[in-house]
Amino acid sequence: MTECSLSGFSLNDEKTGWNDPNKTEEQRALLRSRGNLLNKRMRYSLDYKIILAKTRINAAIMTYGVNNCYVSFSGGKDSAVLSHLILSMGYKLEHVFSNTRLEYPDCVRFAHEWCRKKGAKLTMVLPDIMPYEVWKRYGYPMFSKEIANILERVRTHKTVNPKKLKRVKNFLKYKDVKISERCCYYLKKKPIMEWQKRSNKKVAIMGVRAEESRVRRTVWVRKGCIYETKDQVVVHPIIFLTEKDVWDYVKRFKIRLPNIYYNGVKRNGCYCCGFGCHLNDENNFVKLKKLNPKLWENVMNHWGFAKVCKQCGVKTE
Numbered sequence: 404m405t406e407c408s409l410s411g412f413s414l415n416d417e418k419t420g421w422n423d424p425n426k427t428e429e430q431r432a433l434l435r436s437r438g439n440l441l442n443k444r445m446r447y448s449l450d451y452k453i454i455l456a457k458t459r460i461n462a463a464i465m466t467y468g469v470n471n472c473y474v475s476f477s478g479g480k481d482s483a484v485l486s487h488l489i490l491s492m493g494y495k496l497e498h499v500f501s502n503t504r505l506e507y508p509d510c511v512r513f514a515h516e517w518c519r520k521k522g523a524k525l526t527m528v529l530p531d532i533m534p535y536e537v538w539k540r541y542g543y544p545m546f547s548k549e550i551a552n553i554l555e556r557v558r559t560h561k562t563v564n565p566k567k568l569k570r571v572k573n574f575l576k577y578k579d580v581k582i583s584e585r586c587c588y589y590l591k592k593k594p595i596m597e598w599q600k601r602s603n604k605k606v607a608i609m610g611v612r613a614e615e616s617r618v619r620r621t622v623w624v625r626k627g628c629i630y631e632t633k634d635q636v637v638v639h640p641i642i643f644l645t646e647k648d649v650w651d652y653v654k655r656f657k658i659r660l661p662n663i664y665y666n667g668v669k670r671n672g673c674y675c676c677g678f679g680c681h682l683n684d685e686n687n688f689v690k691l692k693k694l695n696p697k698l699w700e701n702v703m704n705h706w707g708f709a710k711v712c713k714q715c716g717v718k719t720e
């Protein structure tokens with residue numbers, strides 16, 4: 404990594420001692436102060452967060468070169484805000500949509516129209532396998548990534564860390580149901596990694612926000628806004644924006660989002676993912692039935708979710 408230009412935006416595990424059970428007092432203090440700094444930045448005004456976002460976009464582009472960068476674009480509200488920011492800076496970066504084939508049609512349409520109007524190149528990256536083939540071969544994505552992974556390991560007689568097994572003990576009654584976490588790998592990760600290799604573009608600028616989950620918060624505390632992994636460089640310019648900031652931005656710049664956002668859907672992404680389906684009566688399946696009964700019918704009866712949901716006691720309508 405080019406330390407000099409990115410040192411203010413990046414952090415590594417050596418500095419924080421992330422994986423070290425015997426962290427120094429200095430490392431502990433650093434991690435505490437990172438958590439506090441994140442909270443503080445999330446309370447800044449939207450105007451100031453826009454400046455922070457633009458600084459990070461510039462830093463990434465200056466460091467890695469404009470031709471190596473792309474916008475990870477899902478046709479959702481966060482990536483619309485991100486794209487708007489980048490385009491307003493005069494960078495016509497390629498927009499890359501990782502299309503699992505489970506995207507809301509509204510979002511796919513929006514992505515095409517948005518990029519056409521803005522004059523940005525849109526690339527749809529599709530998996531070479533259909534979602535139902537992944538589910539039938541490996542298992543359905545239910546409950547959560549961790550639970551699905553453990554249930555699959557138990558079902559296929561692989562070893563499981565006893566601590567992890569204890570954590571999911573309430574779900575072990577579903578150990579014979581065909582559940583797996585592999586869907587994301589085959590429908591998202593693998594296709595995008597293959598595209599990155601082909602295109603030689605390794606710098607993914609993403610519309611990820613800390614407020615969305617603990618995992619996303621932790622990633623910032625540990626690594627910052629710009630960091631390198633084995634295969635790519637990840638940039639999170641709008642990490643400090645809250646949900647309210649996103650809506651304020653949308654209003655301020657008069658962005659017309661995909662219709663799903665005006666019909667009760669809060670997040671885009673796969674319309675029939677079973678992750679989180681046990682946490683809320685108004686889960687993805689229930690929402691889909693209201694929004695698009697035809698798609699719901701297909702998911703339930705042709706792609707096999709009806710049977711799996713029934714076995715898992717999950718509401719579908």
Ligand code: SF4
Binds near residue numbers: 590591678
């Ligand atoms: S979000 Fe859910 S449905 Fe979509 S690819 Fe990942 S596991 Fe599969």
